[in-house]
Amino acid sequence: MKAVSFILALSAILITGSACQSQQKKTQTMNTAASANPYYSRTDTEKLHVSNAEWKKVLPPELYAVAREQATERPFSGKYWDSDVKGTYYCAVCGNALFRSDAKFASSCGWPSFFEAIRPGSVIYREDNSHGMHRTEVMCGRCESHLGHIFDDGPPPTHKRFCMNSVSLDFEPEQ
Structure with missing residues (x-):
C-alpha cells in the first residue's frame, strides 16, 4: 500500500513538474524573441x-x-x-x-x-x-x-x- 501511495505521489510530482517546465519553456521562448527587440x-x-x-x-x-x-x-x-x-x-x-x-x-x-x-x-x-x-x-x-x-x-x-x-x-x- 505504501509503495502504491509513493508511486502515485511521485507521478503527481513528475506530471506537475513537466507541466511547469512546459509553461516555463513557452514563456522563455516568447521572452527570448521579445528580449532581442528593444x-x-x-x-x-x-x-x-x-x-x-x-x-x-x-x-x-x-x-x-x-x-x-x-x-x-x-x-x-x-x-x-x-x-x-x-x-x-x-x-x-x-x-x-x-x-x-x-x-x-x-x-x-x-x-x-x-x-x-x-x-x-x-x-x-x-x-x-x-x-x-x-x-x-x-x-x-x-x-x-x-x-x-x-x-x-x-x-x-x-x-x-x-x-x-x-x-x-x-x-x-x-x-
Whole structure:
C-alpha cells in the first residue's frame, strides 16, 4: 500500500513538474524573441515611430515579412488559427495588447479570427486595394504593423471578423 501511495505521489510530482517546465519553456521562448527587440513592451502604450530598416534588424524574417511588408502566412499553418486556450493576444512586434481569447471564434478561414479588439485604439485600419481586392487592413495601434484584415461576416454582437496572421501575434495564457 505504501509503495502504491509513493508511486502515485511521485507521478503527481513528475506530471506537475513537466507541466511547469512546459509553461516555463513557452514563456522563455516568447521572452527570448521579445528580449532581442528593444521596442517590445506589454505595458508601454505610447505610439512607436521606428523605421522599417530598424525593424528589419530586430525582427525575425518571417515576422518582418508579414508585419512590415504585408505578407500573409498560409491558411491553417499558423500556431493560433485553431487554438481555444484562454488568455490575451499581443502584437508580436511591440507587445501591444490586441485581443482577448473570449472574442476569438472558429471561422474556418484558416487564420485566428476575433469579433472585437481588446480596447479602442489597440488596432487601427487602412484601406487596402492590393491583389485586386478591396479590403480593410488591420494594424497594431502602437507600431502600425500589419496584423491582417477585417471583414463584415463575423458573429454577433459586432458581425466583424478580424482575420489575423498568427505570426503577428504573441499569446499569454490565463494563469
